[in-house]
Amino acid sequence: MEEKKRYNLGVLIGGVHTYFPKEHIKGISEAASELDVNVCFFLGTRTKDFFEDVLGSKQKNSYDYQFNTIHDYSLIGGLDGLIINYGTLGIQLREVDPNEFARKYNGITTVFLTEVVDVPNCHSLICDNKGGIAMVISHLVEEHHLSRILFMAGPEHNTDAIERKEAYLETMKKYGLPVTHGMIAQGDYSEFVDKQVEYLLDSNPDAQAIVFANDEMAFAGYRVCEKRGLVVGKDIMITGFDDCERASGMEPPLTTIQQDGELMGKMAVYDLVNRLDGKDPGKEAVSRRVPVSFVKRESCGCVSEDVSKKETPMGLGAQVHRLNKTIAGMKLELISFQRKSWFIPVLARDLNDCMDDEQAFLKEIMEKMRELHTRCTHLFLLDEPIVYDGKRKWTCPYNLHLAASYENGKIITKAAYERPLVMKENGICDLMENEERHQFMVFLLFSGEKQYGLLACDIDQEDFPFFYVISLQIGLSLHYLEISKAEAARRLEMSRDIEEIKEKNRVLGIISEYDELTGLLNLRGFMEHTKRVCQAGNGQRAYMIYGDLDHLKEINDTWGHPAGNFALRSVAEILKGCLRSNDILGRVGGDEYIIMLECEEADFGEKFRERVKMACKLFNEKSGKPFLVEISLGIAEFRPNISTDIQQVISLADQQLYEAKKHRKKSVSRANNEGA
Structure with a gap:
């Protein structure tokens, strides 16, 4: 009997520095292990808001738009199925119509997360956004008798955000509470929405509560209120949505809506594999909702005794245990990252020493991947760097080649003329395939406006932040390698010119x-x-x-x-x-x-x-x-x-x-x- 092929699943996901996408990744990873399938994460992130918050100024040269392009590399991924977390991608993408985006990948069986699409070969999973916001508003009105309730909305074209805003407006209308334009601000799901919170409070000095469309933005609300001397839970009420790791550890603990990101990730993998196996999806062929729960804590004005009555899905003891575990994990992660950070300048130095030999350069990268204990790593390079300024239309390149690999303890580097070409029929996953099951994190290698290729590492989820920094350094070193090649060519040309002059001088006497x-x-x-x-x-x-x-x-x-x-x-x-x-x-x-x-x-x-x-x-x-x-x-x-x-x-x-x-x-x- 012929052995069943191990499926190659791709995952397009952005905002991976934030809580909920991390939960999705965790659930997808666990389900992929349970079902024995390969998974390849095409990762996007954003740095602009973070650096502006840290440095306190606008960043003139943000190249975050480059991360939008990594999604299209999945088209030459050799994938059997695809999971698209459009809710995290739509924040950055120009496409405002998710159906248009879905049609780009229509040749692959697809599961859409946090979005509903009406496209053949696609299935959607999305949480009960309206039900969650309705529970929050109803609690503030019925239990705390509030009427001046403000709302911090999510990204304009994000379906989760749209539904949550609609639920706010509908529930406020249900209770006969007026909503003016100045009672709503537009956020971006990041923690760096301090200016928008300031706007809400300045426009509404009589505000009693702010309902945030997610927990990350609620943390900015805490920060702004503290600066203004407002005590959350007493002077003003704050609620969130997601119940992320930090929510129960805030002071006071954050009242929020709990949605299980791990569960959604697992459901996506199981749904996708069932479809690839040819199983009938039945009535849920188009989309289904993932239920949410109301988590009542002190930020909405409830007293701590209420929490101990276990009216939330998670008891107080379990919450404390989870918080302690989270804090311990964050400390260990920080210590590990600090130790590993010394690796970055060493990598930069060693790659700089190889600028006159591309083969040695590639081998050094793979040596570093071995030292970092990746299970295996593959480096793909474009024939020539692509210049992309984020303004013109992006087209996925078809001149990507496998240049170097580290697997089974061996390092292989290939000269330009012998590197296999990545195509739809011979995709990224096909070139990386061996008998082992893999979980690849795929990073875009770029420097400024220039793209050089992809780095695919079989690593654990918690190692992503460090390898993200590694990928940025490799991208920068590839830029220096390009400059070194050009300089060598100029030196050669200059040398030839001088020799020609010398020869003419000799001939002419x-x-x-x-x-x-x-x-x-x-x-x-x-x-x-x-x-x-x-x-x-x-x-x-x-x-x-x-x-x-x-x-x-x-x-x-x-x-x-x-x-x-x-x-x-x-x-x-x-x-x-x-x-x-x-x-x-x-x-x-x-x-x-x-x-x-x-x-x-x-x-x-x-x-x-x-x-x-x-x-x-x-x-x-x-x-x-x-x-x-x-x-x-x-x-x-x-x-x-x-x-x-x-x-x-x-x-x-x-x-x-x-x-x-x-x-x-x-x-x-x-x-x-x-x-x-």
Whole structure:
């Protein structure tokens, strides 16, 4: 009898830094283990709100939009079934219609969580949002006789949030309680909605209660009320939705609606596997609701004695035990993360040492995955990095290749020409398949606007935060590897150019007129070319420009003479890029360069100074060197003719250079100029 194939299930889930998605992941993981199926989590998250809360300022360059793209990689995942937690994705996605989103994945049997869709081959699981909010409002009105009840809504296009807001409006109407526009604020399900809470309280000084669409936002309510001197549970009542880990440990404990995220995750896996097995879904073919319970605690004004009567689904003793367990787990997780955090700079250092050898670079990543005790790891790279700015329409790439693997204690890296291509018929899971059951966490590898590929690690859920940071570091190192490749190509091109110049000099017999290091004219060559221009001069305006590489001695003393030579050659290239083909450029001393050009513009000198300054800035942004290449310029205007004293004009330019050098930076060390 043929052995049954182990299914490969994919999970699209975002907001994995928050409580409820974590519960879904936990339930999915447990069910996948019970049913012996592989599961591949395509993970998204958000950092913008977190950093703005920590740093207290708007983040100009948030690249969270990159996480929206990881979902489409599941299309080449080699998946048998898919679980989509659209409630967490919809916060970030541009698609406001979940049916439109579902149709993208219509070729795969799918279970939608926290959303109802009407698309073939899809089944939905969603909690009883309206029933939960109705229980909260009814309790506040009937038990506490409140009437000024405010509402913090969730994301605008999120179905859970929409239903909870509708339930608030319907229940308030049922009790004949008016609701004005200023009684509702729009949140995003994150804990960082302090400004929205401030708005509600400023608009409603007589507020008696705030009902939050989830617990995470309720925590912001606690924080704002404490700043204002309002005692939660006495001066103002607060309720949440979810009953997350921190809810019972708040001061006072948070009254909330309990929905079982683990149960929903388990139900999703069992429903999906049943469908893959061809079992009849029956009456629940379209969608079903997951029941919720009202958890009464002190934040709504109830006294602690009420809690001990076990009117909540969980007794007081069980709540205390759960809270202690949560606190202990968080402490252990923090200690573990602190210890592991030392691993990040080591990883960065070791990868930096491999920038001249891509195979060694990939092997080093896999070595680190072995040291971190991943069960197995696979690294997928794009042929060329994809630039995505988050504005144009995203299209899933079809040039992803398996580049390196660590499994069964062995490390395998592949050269670019032998890497297998990921396709629908030969998907990500197919390339990772072996006899063992796996749970892969898939991370997008990117740096800024550039995507480089995916990292798939078979790890436990609690290891996700640390490996998320690891993936960010690998993405950054891939960016440096790309820069290193480009720099090597430029060096090769520069070397070829210099060799070509040398060869032409030998053929033409004019080696004595050229500088060997830079390929520019030397002093003799410069004077000969300038004399010819002056002898043919007709009184046209011209400029003599004396240039000097800033702080060559510092570069040589700190980073060595090869670095100094690199800087000297770079100055030559920068100046050549700012000149026309018929302008005369030479290196006339150790760090001195001289230019003679004809131009009728009266203010050309300052324009040229700015042009060189900008060229240096662009060069330094891309050089990857620990030092800056800066050029000071002295500029003298003259009108060349047969009687021109070239040495005198050069002397005038040199005097101007002396004045310009007074304003140069005190150091060209990049570290000394950070933030300048």
